[in-house]
Amino acid sequence: MLAEGKIIKSISGFYYVLSEDVVYQCRARGVFRKRKITPLVGDLVKFEADNGTDGYIIELLPRKNELVRPPIANVEQALVVFSVKEPDLSLQLLDKFLVHIEANEIEAIICFTKMDLLTATERERLFDVASLYRSLSYPIFFLSIVEQENYAPLKAYLKDKITVVAGQSGVGKSSLLNGLDTSLQIATNEISTHLGRGKHTTRHVELLPIAGGLVADTPGFSSLDLSHFNEEDLSLYFPEMKQRREKCKFRGCTHLAEPHCAVKDALKSGEIAESRYNHYVQFFNEVKETKRRY
Template identity: 60%
Template structure:
């Protein structure tokens, strides 16, 4: 039975790619009864009489799965955050990083629109860049108008399935257009009244690159909840906290009010960036409030 990967899902059709080409398929009828929904990125078994009339029959086990964007088997996340227009948003970046860490996906932080950077803002961005690099994160600075910045991104995409994600208006689609001009993905300018971009991407699709990998341009969004993360798990998704958890006095330490907390001490000693600890405390409080509402 043929095997392939879903590279696009649109209007009830799944577009499955293998060495013989791309096949337009519908989902098997019993998927709904089994509460299964094929996602872009899924490896599936299918049958097709021709390229436009096929059926997805079985789905293979997933390495991971993201809800927003709805995609499976992602190896790498390119988190695109503009330095200006809209302004850099470290709270949202840390929110994304928590979710990426929780799904065991390798993140690459991509600071876009660096051609707009100047003065004090430049020093602030450099400080954030230094903080994230110290944690072991890959940080790239890009501009669609500076070719060498695009060239430094290409090796990261080679041979991998990557998802491009980030706040609306940060230039994800423009960046993909610059990497592969024939895509001609629709882009919109930032809304002056709202200070954020319009949602220009309507569906998730894996796009093949000359470097041998795939990228997914995903619908923009400005918030992520923590419904699938427990309070005691959150610190595991902050690398600088994870390495110190075993040194805390209490096993279920939340690193807020407990005595002899190695994480709090590291924060006080300046070994954990203040914005990272503050965002952790904010996310922890959010998770606690979510649990109370249920």
Template identity: 50%
Template sequence: MGEGQIRKALSGYYYVFDNGELIQCRGRGIFRNRGESPLVGDYVDYTVETAGSDGSIERIHERKNALVRPPIANVDQALLVFSVKEPDFNTVLLDRFLVVLSSFHVQPIICLTKLDLLDDEEKSAIATYIKDYEHIGYTVLTAYKDEAELQTKLMPHLAHKTTVLAGQSGVGKSTLLNTLLPSLALKTAEISQSLGRGRHTTRHVELIEVAGGLLADTPGFSSFDFDELDKEDVTQCFPEIARYAEQCKFRGCLHLKEPKCAVKAAVANGDILTYRFKHYEQIVNEIIERKPRY
């Protein structure tokens, strides 16, 4: 029996990396019976009956985490690619990404692209947002079209980590990946002027070796849901809110209508950004209002 890591999943096959080789495998029926599915990033045991034949995945090792969209396991961090124009920068969407990643214990790195498209006034506004997120504690990187130092800037953040490359369609994810790994020559998509978003260009999830780590390019998507998140957990997904929540009078305070709430006081004093708190409220209310699943 061999042991390796699933590096790619495509058309019902799982490609397990072991000792420098990719072994094409199928998942055993036992996983379907259990309602389980192997994921890219999983460490697995596999068998190959005869040389040259497909292998079978026998066991999935315990996971550090497992994302649903994209379907990938054992992720250390996410490189969140957001354009500042075409499509415009969207803090609501960014905070939704950040909350879900936090709930899965995935460290985010925010990468803002297309800064070369901004005029001076727009650059000033984006600079303020960058300071906001850096002050909270997030790492924020910027990227320009044909930036000569982009590869040098990004590589240290990817070293010895399993990283998901994620973000909306059309924000420059494939272009960014082409910069990191020119040999891939991925097809990039033009922005649909009528819809204001890009067309999907990535069709499967695959882990690619880069900078001594692994990088996953993932299909573009534009929203997250919070099916796996409880309303009480959202506080911990906003670092600045979590810090003040410890001072709230009542344990389990949701910072909505409760009295003597230190978080609401911090918002009123300007210590917590108003737009971040509004996004917190929106997410908590969305979870409260969701229909129960049976």
């Protein structure tokens, strides 16, 4: 039987393919190894199933995109999960996540977790920060394990989508998934007080059926490599800069020292946030330094 399906889990050389509500345990044909092609969770595939539940992947269908870490394909949107305490919120790291997501043409949804740990004054400061990102068209959700009603509006974003959950360790990604679907009971760990970060409780990439969509629970990580970016493309991944770069006087403007720069003009007038521009400069220099070393 030749059929089409979607890889929802990959463990130890076995690929679990969902097709018409049935999951098939498949191996990949040797031709993939010879061509140095690795099937990924999220891939649409053609497969043969000879005995009902076991089979072989015959062909990978074209990918919309693919991520390296986590290794997953055809992602449509990302829940970018950042805690507001334990660990403290890092806007620089948030912007680095958003740059990677924009570069892969994935929609981003920002989720601030552990809201119950904030004082009233701290909440007000966070709402000011959130308004900046909301002005860039990023949906914002404020979540905590003691305010379960806040999860309901988020579920509407998941329907019929492949969603990846991204964020550093210990920010509550597994708790968020448990909040979205209480039947999951994904293992969670508290923050390590010695290391100041969460333990890696998620060991593999798997697409979980949640709220009418498929959501990837992925290993947490705390840094993102910019080495594969080009300096001249970096501003494309800042929406507020992308929409203004065509108005710069010079083609290929880096928005650093060039005259008649629309981005710097917007910065001066307050239309672009200083924090976002400063992070752009940091990332630009990071990319430049990486290229210089190699």
